[in-house]
Amino acid sequence: MVRTAVWLFLQWCDERFNFQATFLQCLAKHVPNIYSAEMDPLLEKQEEMVQAAILYPLECYLFGEDPDIFLEKLQQSGTSQLCGKVFKGGETTYSCRDCAVDPTCVLCMDCFQNSIHKNHRYKGRRAVKAGNYTSCQEAKEEIKRHSENVSQRPLHVEVLHADVMAHQKFALRLGSWLNKLMSYSRARKVLHELIFSSFFMEMEYKKLFAVEFVKARHLIEEQNVITTITETLLEVLPEYLDKNDKFNFQGYSQDKLNRVYAVIYDLRYVLGGKPTLWTDRLRERFLQGFVSFLRILTCMQGMEEIKRQFGQHIEVDPDWEAAIAIQMQLKNILLMFQEWCASDVSLHVRLSKTGAISRLHEFVSPEEFQVELLVEYPLRCLVLVAQVAAEMWRRNGLSLISQVFYYQDVKCREEMYDKDIIMLQIGASLMDPNQFLLLILQRYELADAFKKLKPTKDQDLIKQCNVLIEEMLQILIYVVGERYVPGVSNVTKEDVTMREIIHLLCIEPMAHSAITESLPENENNETGLENVIDKVATFKRPGVSGHGVYELKDECLKEFNMFFYHYTKTQHSKAEHTQKKRRKQENRDEALLPPPPPDFSPAFSNVVRILNCDVMMHILRTILQRAVELETHLWTEAMIQMVLHLLSLGLLEEKHQLQKCPEEEVTFDFYHKATRMGSSALNAVNVLMLLEKLKRVPQLEAQKDTVSWILQSTQDQEKAERKRKAEAARLHRQKIMAQMSALQRNFIETHKLLYENTLEAQGKEDAIMEEERDASTI
Incomplete structure (x- = not known):
């Protein structure tokens, strides 16, 4: 073996031999013999053979001397700035916010503690885990669940040639050998020189490396990399398409999906650097890639549709993790595509000035555009969430509950739940408010x-109806x-992050890590917390x-919204309790x-028109009347609380519009609608009359302060209304008098000669009458 190693070393160093070809011939000859297809190989013997036949002569060739002597010299030459540590799943890593070039720049705990970065702004996080499991227990449960169902799926078997398996085993051994060498800085230099003196001597490889090394803009502009990556995804994913060309991951292979995730990460990396200068070619290639990406989204739209189970419970919970995982992987990709579009000045300026909604007619003709279709899928998802809460899907198993959880969870909500709310706001801005609310009532089956x-004694039906309402x-x-x-109103990303933090701290004071885990991350795994936390909170050591x-600053408490849309039901209850307790301690109303x-x-x-439309007033009156009459179970305190919240929003909106605009320009008449009778019947009532009666309902004692505020606000509104009407009447009379005076002056000016002749004749007539009076007196 020693003679073989020396002979190989001398042969590789001989300039007459091609190193690459000779080395590959060596592998082809020795690897299958070393890693034979034995069931129980002697590992020590294998290691001895691979060292002697391959690794030892390779080290001699690289180092130019005995490897042991060379490595000893490396150890004595000093330590490296990089430790070369390979992170395991779940291990803590640190990234310096001030110095890191991108999210991949991380340090291990020892290097971080011994570096200057610990005095900078930094972020600690867990190393990337294998697969999609957040803990060992979760992975074990998943394995257990699949093992229970193993008999239901045929095993996938592939036969590999023994030589292929041998080379796979050697590749693993070669990886550990390279990892050992990379722990030495000078060894990395040697390996670096080896690559450049061999691989890059070929012009073809040099060009290929240059393409990989340049910035994302060049990859997109010259190599059309976005299209290449998305087309690769479309080549990998067809096996998961159903007959309707929608993804269906039932019985998926985790290994194959891991390859899909790797490709998605490539796309994320390419989109990481937004261009500062757009060219026509870059814009063309980007749009080509985006159109190709839309094909993937088309396959995702409506994937794995479910039907409500009646009668019998489903036998086996369907797989749901893969679809959610794909959605989570693509979340940042979608956000990054939006950022790229916004960075194109020629496009961004027009959109920021006119708004994307107002420009829909440029892309879709009025005959083809149906806003009802625009809100259909978002409305289906939100109604599904409501029906799951009402336990109408309990026969569909736990997988649906898990999907609903992730739909609203911080990991997915930006591109799922939040976007569905925005789509409803778009629909409300384009539709007649009464028509919009009727569509909502129809989809919720209410x-x-x-x-x-109609009287009913079915308690399950009553409970379902109440939850849906x-x-x-x-x-x-x-x-x-x-x-x-941003876009729905004139707010910034920092404003959004501050509001999220405010509502988290309204629940209770929180540690930095707890706040971070409750905030969504951008494409760089940043939450924006560090930029705003000092504006809204103080740190209590x-x-x-x-x-x-962190504790919320007192001046931020006024921003608390009990119906903040990212609260879970538990968080909502806890925040309400905390804030009422605080107000009580301050001797204030609740x-x-x-x-x-x-x-x-x-x-x-136009969205605000929903508040004072006829259908909304009917909904509010109906719920209040049921609570006042106490004749039916079709109301709950939570319902009343929401009705009072909507009434408060309407009053605040009207007050704001009257302060902002002249009265004659304000068409939002919430107070007028609230005082209007519900019908022409003798016993008809309006919203304010119902609120007066609501104060006397013992079950709603906790809502009395809110009812009192609304009634006081309406009284103030009524006084202001009377004052405005009196002022408007005075101004109207003044305007009419001014108009009459102007008409009189205009008439006199127009008929000036006639007016002067009339005055002259009137003067003569008066003189004659005066003379006649004098004569009669004499």
């Missing part, structure tokens, strides 16, 4: 619930009240035990009123 009631009212609150989205937490929201942008300004 149209009959707001007509004349609560969920619908909640969505209506979000549509008219949630405006902290830990005592003898425990950890430091009315948790909505903060005045920012103005909608012009394209969304």
Whole structure:
């Protein structure tokens, strides 16, 4: 073996031999013999053979001397700036916010503690884990679940040639050998020189490396890399398409999906650097890639549709993890595509000035455009969430509950739940408000619930109806009240992040890590927390035990919105309890009123019309009347709470519009609609009359302060209304008098000669009459 190693070393060093060809011949000869297809190979013997036949002569060739002597010299030459540590899944890594070029620049704990970066702004996080499992327990449960169902799926078997397996085993061994060498800085230099003195001597490889090395713009502009990556995805994913060309990942292979995730990460990396200068060719190639990416989204739209199970419970829960995982992988890709579009000045300026909604007619003709279709899928998803909450899908198993959880969870909500709310806001801005609400009632199957009631003793049916009404009212609150989205209103990303933090800290003081985990991350795994936390919170250092937490600043408490759309039901209850307790300690009433929201942008300004349309007033009156009459179970305190919140939003909106614009320009007449009778019947009532009666309902004692505030606001509104009407009447009379005076002056000016002759004749007539009086006197 020693003689073989020396002979190989001398042969590789001989300039007459091609090193690459000779080395590959060596592998072809020795690897299959070393890694034979034995069931129980002697590992020590294998290691001895591979060292002698391959690795030792290779080290001699690289180092130019005995490897042991060379490596000893490396150890004595000093330590490296990079430790070369290979991170395991879940291991803590650190990234310096001030110095890191991109999110891949990380340090291990030891290097971080011994570096200057610990005094910079930094972020600690877990190393990338293998697969999509957040813990060992989750992975074990997944394995267990698949093992229970193993008999239901045929095993996939492939036969590999023994030589192929041998080379696979050697590749693993070669990887560990390279990892050992890379732990030495000078060894890395040698390996680096080896690559450049061999691989890059060929012009073809040099060009290929240059393409890979240049910035994303060149890859897109010259190599059309976005299209290449997306087309690669489309080549890998067809096996998961159903007969309708929609993805269906039932019985998926985790290994194959891991390859899909790797390709998606390539696309994410390419889109990481937004161009500062656009060219026509770059724009053309980017749009080609984007169109190709839309084909993937088309396959995702409506994938893995589910039908409500009646009668019998499903036997086996369907797989759902893969579809959610794909959605999570593509979340940042979607955001990055939007950022690229916004960076194109020629496109961005037009959109920022006119709004994308107002330009829809440029792309779709009025005959083809149907806004109802625009909101159909988002509305289906939100209604599904409501029906799951009402336990109408309980026979569909736990997988559906898991999907609904992720739909609203911080990991997915930006591109799922939040976007569906925005789509409803777009629909509300384009549709007649009454028509929009009728569509909502129809999709929630609640149209009959707001007509004349038919008595029922079915408690399950009553409970379902109540939950659906609560969920619908909640969505209506979000549509008219949630405006902290750039484009929907004039807010920035920092404003959005501050609002998220404010509402988290309204629940309770939190540690830095707890806040970070509750905020969505961008494409660089950043939450924006560091940029705004000091504006809204103060850090309370830990005592003898425990950890430091952030507490909300007092001036930010006024931003609390009890129906913040990212609260879970548990968070909503806890935040409400915390804020009422605080107000009670301050000897204040317990009315948790909505903060005045920012103005909608012009394209969304019509959304507020929902608040004072006829159908909305009917919904509010019906719920209040049921609570006042106490004759039916079709109301809950949560419903009343939401109705009061909507009434408060309407009053705040009207007050704001009257302060902002002249009265004659304000068409939002919420107070007028609230005082209008519900019908022409003798016993008809309006909203304000119902609120007066609501104060006397013992079950709603907790809502009395909010009711009192609304009634006081309406009284103030009534006084202001009377004052405005009196002032308007005075101005109207003044205007009429001014018009009459102007007409009189205009008439005199127009008929000046006639007016002068009339005055002259009148003068003569008066003189004659005076003379006649004098004569008669004499």
